Amino acid sequence: MNKSKTLTVEEKITELEKLVAWFDSEEFVLEQAVAKYESAQKLADEIQRDIGTLKNTIEQVGGAAE
Amino acid sequence: MENDLLPKFSVSDFVASTNQTLEYAYPSVVIEGEVESFKVNQGKFVFFNLKDAGASVGCFMMVFNLRVPLEDGMTVTVRAKPKLTNFGKFSLTIDSIKPVGEGSIKKGFELLKAKLDKEGLFALDRKRSLPELPKTVGVIASMQSAGYGDFMKIADQRWGGVTFRVYHTLVQGLDAPDALIKAIRYFNQLEVPLDALVIIRGGGSADDLSAFNDELLVREIAASRTPTLVGVGHEVDVTLSDLAADVRAATPSNAAQLLLPDKQEILSRIRYMSARLSPRMLRLVAQRAEYTTTLLRGAQDMITVQFERTARRFEYARQLVESYNPDHILRRGYALVRGEKVPGSIIEVEAHNYKLTAEVRTYEQK
Numbered sequence: 001m002n003k004s005k006t007l008t009v010e011e012k013i014t015e016l017e018k019l020v021a022w023f024d025s026e027e028f029v030l031e032q033a034v035a036k037y038e039s040a041q042k043l044a045d046e047i048q049r050d051i052g053t054l055k056n057t058i059e060q061v062g063g064a065a066e
Numbered sequence: 067m068e069n070d071l072l073p074k075f076s077v078s079d080f081v082a083s084t085n086q087t088l089e090y091a092y093p094s095v096v097i098e099g100e101v102e103s104f105k106v107n108q109g110k111f112v113f114f115n116l117k118d119a120g121a122s123v124g125c126f127m128m129v130f131n132l133r134v135p136l137e138d139g140m141t142v143t144v145r146a147k148p149k150l151t152n153f154g155k156f157s158l159t160i161d162s163i164k165p166v167g168e169g170s171i172k173k174g175f176e177l178l179k180a181k182l183d184k185e186g187l188f189a190l191d192r193k194r195s196l197p198e199l200p201k202t203v204g205v206i207a208s209m210q211s212a213g214y215g216d217f218m219k220i221a222d223q224r225w226g227g228v229t230f231r232v233y234h235t236l237v238q239g240l241d242a243p244d245a246l247i248k249a250i251r252y253f254n255q256l257e258v259p260l261d262a263l264v265i266i267r268g269g270g271s272a273d274d275l276s277a278f279n280d281e282l283l284v285r286e287i288a289a290s291r292t293p294t295l296v297g298v299g300h301e302v303d304v305t306l307s308d309l310a311a312d313v314r315a316a317t318p319s320n321a322a323q324l325l326l327p328d329k330q331e332i333l334s335r336i337r338y339m340s341a342r343l344s345p346r347m348l349r350l351v352a353q354r355a356e357y358t359t360t361l362l363r364g365a366q367d368m369i370t371v372q373f374e375r376t377a378r379r380f381e382y383a384r385q386l387v388e389s390y391n392p393d394h395i396l397r398r399g400y401a402l403v404r405g406e407k408v409p410g411s412i413i414e415v416e417a418h419n420y421k422l423t424a425e426v427r428t429y430e431q432k
Contacts, residue, residue: 008227013336023343023347047332047336048333054227054329057229058218058232059230060232
């Protein structure tokens, strides 16, 4: 899952949605199910951790009132 | 006093000197009054009188400085420079003007709204949607305002990882529209475009919010390269900037709600997806097993059907072969004759239950 380290939260959520959708799709193959399941669980944990730690940043770029 | 002691001018010098004095005394003045005899000449020059109960003064301005439609009877505040013209006429050269008082603000609002609406600036098909998870957002606001504080507070509660690039600016007064336009242009000329541009201002009087009904500002918002989200005033306040924006928020707090997803909702969704996976996988495995059993049963059924079909074919063939058995004919009373068909030869006759030999006496064709 090194790839997921470089993904944004949005991309990770999309990836998780794809994995979940795979279980309902025609592409479902029993042999791959366990690996996909583990990837999905790991991704879900990562997303929860990421969302918990994300902070907004503020940069003042210009202008001055009064 | 002797005339020699008094200052002496040519007419031109006197006008120039008076203007110098006026400029020194009133480099710029703000005057409130009622519009009278409003007219636009050659599509470029605006003339009207500004009056109150006791006085009236002529005003002049360029049409591009007229940012709100005017009509006679409207009360306005102007910022102007007093000037004596070369024809000796005193007038105010206006650089900015805005309606004041509820009635005039409303009138100006309605006139401009009708004009811009006719041009399609508020059309729904022009509206763009905001990205689901913006990463870089431009914010135009007064950083000291409560509205800005509310926006940032709600933004931090809802989501993280966003870079807010804040342009601190005036949000009310005669200079506010130009300041806001400058901020919008700053963000729109960035090499890497922003995901969204948020313009916010907290509540205030109709006069406080009137900067957001400035024609050039409204046009700038409508033409913005970056999708715009405008949240000005309270829920009941509607400005033309709101109407021109891609997305209108009722308040600055509401702007944060519309801009960013709620992390609690996303987390719930993630937990839900995660929790459903395990039973879903078990169900899918069970479905596959059931399907396999069904296939097996089907195969068994097909084998039985094929076997029965083959057995029937065999029985039919067997019966056909049996029907050709000559013994059956002999049983019906016929006999089988073997030997040569010439008189004098001995032939063998076989019946169902006996055999005999006989001599051929005669032979003829029938």
